[in-house]
Amino acid sequence: MKFSANLGFLWNDMALPDAIRAAAAAGFDAVECHWPYDQAPEAVAAALAETGLEMLGLNTLRGKPGENGLSALPGREAEARAEIDRAIAYARAIGCGAIHVMAGFAEGPAAEAVFRANLDHACRAAPELTILIEPLNRHDAPGYFLTHSGQALDLIERAGHENLKLMFDCYHLQIMEGDLTRRLQALQPVIGHVQIAAVPDRGTPDHGELDFRHICATLRDLGWARPVGAEYRPVGPTGDSLGWLPALRAI
Numbered sequence: 001m002k003f004s005a006n007l008g009f010l011w012n013d014m015a016l017p018d019a020i021r022a023a024a025a026a027g028f029d030a031v032e033c034h035w036p037y038d039q040a041p042e043a044v045a046a047a048l049a050e051t052g053l054e055m056l057g058l059n060t061l062r063g064k065p066g067e068n069g070l071s072a073l074p075g076r077e078a079e080a081r082a083e084i085d086r087a088i089a090y091a092r093a094i095g096c097g098a099i100h101v102m103a104g105f106a107e108g109p110a111a112e113a114v115f116r117a118n119l120d121h122a123c124r125a126a127p128e129l130t131i132l133i134e135p136l137n138r139h140d141a142p143g144y145f146l147t148h149s150g151q152a153l154d155l156i157e158r159a160g161h162e163n164l165k166l167m168f169d170c171y172h173l174q175i176m177e178g179d180l181t182r183r184l185q186a187l188q189p190v191i192g193h194v195q196i197a198a199v200p201d202r203g204t205p206d207h208g209e210l211d212f213r214h215i216c217a218t219l220r221d222l223g224w225a226r227p228v229g230a231e232y233r234p235v236g237p238t239g240d241s242l243g244w245l246p247a248l249r250a251i
């Protein structure tokens with residue numbers, strides 16, 4: 001199995017270009033990030049070219065302090081679309097293939113309609129990019145609009161855009177739903193990216209409720225060839241947290 005270092009959590013004490021170099025030196029196959037916007041895209045692109053790593057994904061900005069995305073917030077459509085457009089421009093500048101459009105804290109039919117319209121905007125504005133939506137768990141992100149894979153599947157199927165996909169974060173979906181083996185199998189056609197972390201502590205993927213040897217073998221058997229996102233919170237220096245990597249890479 002191949003792995004992508006999520007630089008929102010791994011080496012997040014470094015500037016993004018240096019974090020990319022650290023991930024390459026540690027043997028990761030790709031990188032991904034959360035919010036790279038305070039870093040010059042030229043410097044990020046240079047680090048990617050130097051290391052040969054691809055940046056798999058980045059997120060739309062969360063908004064004001066306390067917010068967690070804007071794209072499902074009624075009345076905030078102009079800001080949401082500006083952030084989507086900013087993310088698309090940044091992704092294009094660094095050769096990044098996917099954008100996670102963050103919904104935000106909202107509920108109800110008006111929020112759903114706004115989220116659908118903003119996703120439609122994102123998919124049309126960047127047909128060459130994958131637009132990702134990610135259910136988040138209710139403990140970490142109480143009140144977040146998107147919480148379940150079934151909800152994401154309905155958004156994706158009714159949107160009718162080939163480039164709208166599910167971010168299957170095993171950490172969030174284990175907390176909300178469980179039954180991950182069957183969910184990976186059933187949802188494979190709409191999965192655009194997979195992320196992993198231990199449940200419930202969001203630590204290294206070598207302990208906790210989930211056996212990632214089994215999850216990775218399931219992905220392998222499904223023909224999943226893309227890097228899986230290591231989106232866990234290291235305790236201490238990231239370089240000391242990589243003991244899980246050789247065993248899962250061997251799958």
Ligand SMILES: O=C(O)[C@H](O)C(=O)CO
Nearest residue numbers: 034059100134169195231
């Ligand atoms: O928290 C997560 O799992 C995400 O992947 C993210 O993008 C930030 O909320």
Ligand SMILES: [Mg+2]
Nearest residue numbers: 134169195231
């Ligand atoms: Mg995630």
